[in-house]
Structures are given as structure tokens and as C-alpha cells.
Amino acid sequence: MSDRIMRRSLRICTTAFALIFALSASSCGGDDSIHSDAAIDISKLDSGNYPTTPRDIDSTRTDDTSAIREAIRIGEATPLVMDIDNRFIFDYHKFISRTITPQSSPNFTGIKLESGEFNAIAPGLVAGWYTFGQRREKSDAGREIEMEVIRFSSADRAKTATQALADRTAGESFRIPEYPEARTTYTAKVAYGSPWLVSWLAHGDMLLYVRVYDPISIPFNPAEQADLVKRAFDKQVEMLKGYSPTPLDQIESLPLDVDGLLSRTLPFDKDNKPGGSDRSDPSAIFPKHAALHFDRRPNVAMAAFNDAGLDNIAVSATTIYRTRDAPSTSRLIAALEAPVVDEDNYAKVDSPANLPAAHCYNAKPGISRASDYPPVCWIAFDRYVAKVTGRNIQDLHQRTAAQYKLLASGR
Incomplete structure (x- = not known):
């Protein structure tokens, strides 16, 4: 594995x-x-x-249950990968929770973080959601898209987290069309399995993360992958308009x-x-x-x-x-x-x-x-x-x- x-x-x-x-x-x-x-x-x-x-x-x-409830509310406002591109209709990640909370912080492919280190470099995590989609039913048989959307306690903390995590992402810099503020890198070399492009975007008090993994395209075309990332950001920003963040002092009382x-x-x-x-x-x-x-x-x-x-x-x-x-x-x-x-x-x-x-x-x-x-x-x-x-x-x-x-x- x-x-x-x-x-x-x-x-x-x-x-x-x-x-x-x-x-x-x-x-x-x-x-x-x-x-x-x-x-x-x-x-x-x-x-x-x-x-x-x-x-x-x-x-x-518990200390985590209310945050899980807010994470699910974010998940309801997070696009399926097939909402971004209707060819991505498979997901091999069976039995995996999609909620992100302070007690269950995110793992980003290609970024090594020690236990507890995420909260040190990206303080203020409130709740978030993870999703995934791929072109083919079998893993590594086609392109895959991984997305995370994470709410922080303020826009400043979301921006701090975006910069800190982007700084730890190896690869060559790239730009996402219409999102010049996004921090984007790619590698055309075989790293962590295959070439990939990853982008980080601070959107208000949210951190948006999109990673496109491409095990089959030779040569690797970062512009083509960047278009997928753009569409992912477009759809995520659109759907977040329907999300009403629970005030921080009310999250603990969510039903x-x-x-x-x-x-x-x-x-x-x-x-x-x-x-x-x-x-x-x-x-x-x-x-x-x-x-x-x-x-x-x-x-x-x-x-x-x-x-x-x-x-x-x-x-x-x-x-x-x-x-x-x-x-x-x-x-x-x-x-x-x-x-x-x-x-x-x-x-x-x-x-x-x-x-x-x-x-x-x-x-x-x-x-x-x-x-x-x-x-x-x-x-x-x-x-x-x-x-x-x-x-x-x-x-x-x-x-x-x-x-x-x-x-x-x-x-």
C-alpha cells in the first residue's frame, strides 16, 4: 500500500x-x-x-462531537468531485471519515507533519471536510482529485495556515487561472507515486486545498491540471455561499x-x-x-x-x-x-x-x-x-x- x-x-x-x-x-x-x-x-x-x-x-x-457536527455542515457545502468534472465518479477510499476537527487534524499528501505539529503551524482550526474522486474504478489507473476545505477561527488564521502549509509543499511554482493569490506547485517527477499539482487558497476564514494526481499522462501537463483546480475552486466558492458558519461560541451547543x-x-x-x-x-x-x-x-x-x-x-x-x-x-x-x-x-x-x-x-x-x-x-x-x-x-x-x-x- x-x-x-x-x-x-x-x-x-x-x-x-x-x-x-x-x-x-x-x-x-x-x-x-x-x-x-x-x-x-x-x-x-x-x-x-x-x-x-x-x-x-x-x-x-465530547470535546469533538460538536466540531464533527460543524464539519458535516461544511461537507454539505463541499462539492463532490463529480460536481466539478462528471468523469470523476469513483472513490476507492472505503471506510474513511471525511470530518476534520481539532482532535482529528488533516493529513496532506506530500507534507510530513509530526504529531500535534499541524495545530502549531496552523492554529485556530474549527472544522473541515475531505473528499476525493478518480476517473477509473481501479486506483492509479487515471487522474485523481483530492480536496479539503477547512474553517479557521479568523480570516487571518486561515491565511497563516495557507502560507505555512504551502511553504512546506515541494515542487515548481505555477498559477491557477483567475486565482493569482493561490499558492500552487507541481512536480512532473515520480514523487509519492506519480506527478501531481497542488494548490492552496485562503478564502475568508476558509483554507481550500486541491491536489490533482496523474499517474498516466506523459508528459505531465500542469496547465491541464490547473484548469481542474480552477474549476474545483470555482465550485467550492459557489457552494460555500450556501454555508452559514455557526458562531464560534455556539458550536458546542449544535444539536x-x-x-x-x-x-x-x-x-x-x-x-x-x-x-x-x-x-x-x-x-x-x-x-x-x-x-x-x-x-x-x-x-x-x-x-x-x-x-x-x-x-x-x-x-x-x-x-x-x-x-x-x-x-x-x-x-x-x-x-x-x-x-x-x-x-x-x-x-x-x-x-x-x-x-x-x-x-x-x-x-x-x-x-x-x-x-x-x-x-x-x-x-x-x-x-x-x-x-x-x-x-x-x-x-x-x-x-x-x-x-x-x-x-x-x-x-
């Missing part, structure tokens, strides 16, 4: 939104058997020792949940929290656009989300998708499970007892790296779809039953 990918992999893990839109489900109306809420007797569901009543999300606040949606997910515990027990809990609510940044195929995910009228996704140890109405959940489940249905390493398995509408799968016997294919179920209740994974089938069934009870609680 290359150094640039390894650095990204150190970020907090979270649930990925891997979707392929199932047109047949949309046109045929989906599986009506999913909607059998009235026939489910929740008293007969075996949920083991998992919680079955909604939790108090406010009690989970962590939306309509109790996150409270109805199963929580992480110390043994299964992504990144380990010393990391902040990444549980959060993501609006539709922010959620698309996680998907390996955001173009097809967008079609599925739009078709289902999805507005918010709650991500914790389980994932809940809120759709337009109950019939929409059938089509969304068809889209969510399509990659698994088509995956040679998975096979359909029995649903949990007394919960026949759950769609469940497990790794086929004898496959290598079975841990890469954990058992999974999807279940619908009213206008909600939940995705549940487990350590084994028994655990999966109990967790799915608990998740169903959580969805049904108070409804």
Missing part, C-alpha cells in the same frame, strides 16, 4: 455508503413483503442483550441528532468503535449530499437516494436511512443490497426468527478473507431502512431484531 493511501487510512473509520441503483426495483415497485410492520410481534424478537430503547445522544457529547434518528441506531461499544477505544465516537447524522461523499459510486448512489426521497442518514454501529415514504424503502433496499447480491462471495441466508422481511446475507463457505465479508441484513420499518452487520449469524440476527425494536419504539 502506498504511503499516501496509508496516511489516509489512519483517519477514523465509519460506515461506507456503497450503493448501486437497481433500476428493476424502481420500475417494478420493489418487494412489497418488506412492508409487514403490522404482522411483526416485537415481543417475539430475540434481541439478546442489545439495547432496544432510544438512547440519549446529548449524553454522548447532535435530527428528529431522534441517531438515537434509534445501535451504539458502538469499546470493542467495535472504529479507530479504537481512544478515538472519538464517529456516530452522526449526515444530510444526503454529505453522505454521498462516502460512496464508492456517488453517481449511482445519488440516483438511488433521489428516487427514495432520502433526506438524512444516521450512522453509528448500525445505519438508518430515512426515505420519503414506506413504499420508497423497497427500492432503496434493492439498491443497497445490489452490490451484495451481485457479489460472488456472498449468499443469502435466513432472516431472524419472526422477522421474515429482513434481507440477510453471509460470506459463502470456504472463501478467503471471510472477515472482509461480514454478515449483513437490511430491514425496513415505516419510512426507514436500516443496515445491520454482525460478527456471526446469531449476533447479526440479534442485532437486527434490536434495531427493528428501536425503529418501532414510540412509533
